Amino acid sequence: MARLGREVRPVSYPRGEIRASDFRVVEVEVRPLRRGEVLVRNTWTSVDAALRLRLRERAPAGYFPAFPLDEPMDGIMTVGEVVESRADGFTSGDTVWHASGWRDYAVVEAERPALGGVGTLTKLDVRSAPPQAHLGPLGASGLTAYAGLFHVAGLREGDVVWVSAAAGAVGSLVVQLAKLGGHRVIGSAGSDDKVRHLVADLGVDAAFNHHDGPLPDLLREAAPDGIDVYFDNVGGDHLEAALGALRRAGRVVICGMVSEYGAQTPPPGPGNLMLAVTKGLTIRGFRGSDHTFLLPEMRRRMGSWLREGRLRHRETVVEGLAQAPAALAALLRGDNTGKTLVRIEDVPHRGNADH
Incomplete structure (x- = not known):
């Protein structure tokens, strides 16, 4: 009897907001394994804002490719359990991560790199953290936060750090890592509930709802003496406000620009970019997949902080x-x-073999 599985496939590229009609769920026959492959029953799959960049006719230059229409969506981080293995080092029952998400069964080639190496098939230790944590603080989100703050931002003693989208998957980790480093941290988010979460649960020093007024004014109230590091998840007007608030030799670390992802026309860029010259600012973009060499270090340190209760993470399931x-x-x-x-x-x- 053949095994049948389901896949979510895009059937049209969204114009503006994503709609259910842009996708369909199809049932397919799971092919037999070849040597070097494993069959995984997926249990958790990631949902990331940056997927919107791949739901276009053309993804941004240098990024992962656009998802082809009416094809499975390769390149989405996923956790699952090995059902069958023809690959050395993997056995039935192993918990693994890989990058063939948004389907319930995946045939994965064990040594094939995926997502710049982050999504290559990897066996997980789930004794001290639940499987889905490896899609969050112990996975790509954690790597992005850890690499961006500790290796890209060039943190210095006494730095004041502002993090936008601070209640999201990456931002919520960045604010806590900055606090663990002894820094004053400002977080911004898009609702009052998220602001309360940032202050009460994540321990930021100041937080604001970016809908509550002009961003420069809100940021000035939260950081009257300015900021030294801006961790950008939003772009657009947030980046412009940061340029105005940064002190001399400040740094901007850009890991995402969610304000642009689904926009019909690109939002205007900062009108005060000359401040990068006059203040001697550093503006640097990065991707977590450029820092896979940090994965062992990140998972060891983040895992320790999670076990000790020094790092908290919330999930929307x-x-x-x-x-x-x-x-x-x-x-x-x-x-x-x-x-x-x-x-x-x-x-x-x-299913059956005649399907």
Whole structure:
């Protein structure tokens, strides 16, 4: 009896907000394994704002390629359990991560690099953290936060740090890592509930809802003496406000620009970029996948902080594979807090060889 699995496939590139009609769930026959491959039943799959960049006819130059229409969406981080293995080092029952998400079964080549190496098939230790944590603080989100703050930003003693989208998957980790480093930290978010979460749960020194007024004024109130580091997840007017607030020799670290992801026309860029010259600022973009060499160090340190209760993480969990597009739409609207995940329901082995 052949095994049947489901896949979420894009059928049209969204114009503006993502809609359910832009996707369909198809049932396919899972092919037999070849040597060097494993069959994984996916249990958790990631939902990331940057997926919106790949739901275009052409993804940004230098980024991961656009998702082809009516094809499975390769390149989405996922955790699952090995069902069958023909690859050395993997056995049935192993918990692994890989990059063939938004489906319930995946055939994965064990040694094939994915997502710049971050998504290469990897066995996980789930004794001290649940499997889905490896999609958040112990996975790509954690790597982006850790590498961006400790290796890209060039933190110095006494730095004041502002983090935008600070209640999201990456931002919520960045603010806590900066606090662990002894820095004054300002976080901004898009709702009063998220602001309360930043202050009460994550321990930021000041936080504001960016809808509450002009950004320069809100930032000035939170950091009257200016900032030294801006960790940018938003771009646009947030980047412009940061340039105005940064002190001399300040640094901007850009890991995302969610304000541009679904825009029909690109939002205007900062009108005060000359401040980068007059203040001697450093503006540097980066991707977590450029820092895979830090994965062992990051997982060791982040795992320790999680076990000690010094690092907290919240999850927005959506139930059911078919709801993955809706989860992405909600994330892009700002409805999530922390890491957005889809829990994939257990699908029984069904189908027949004549399918």
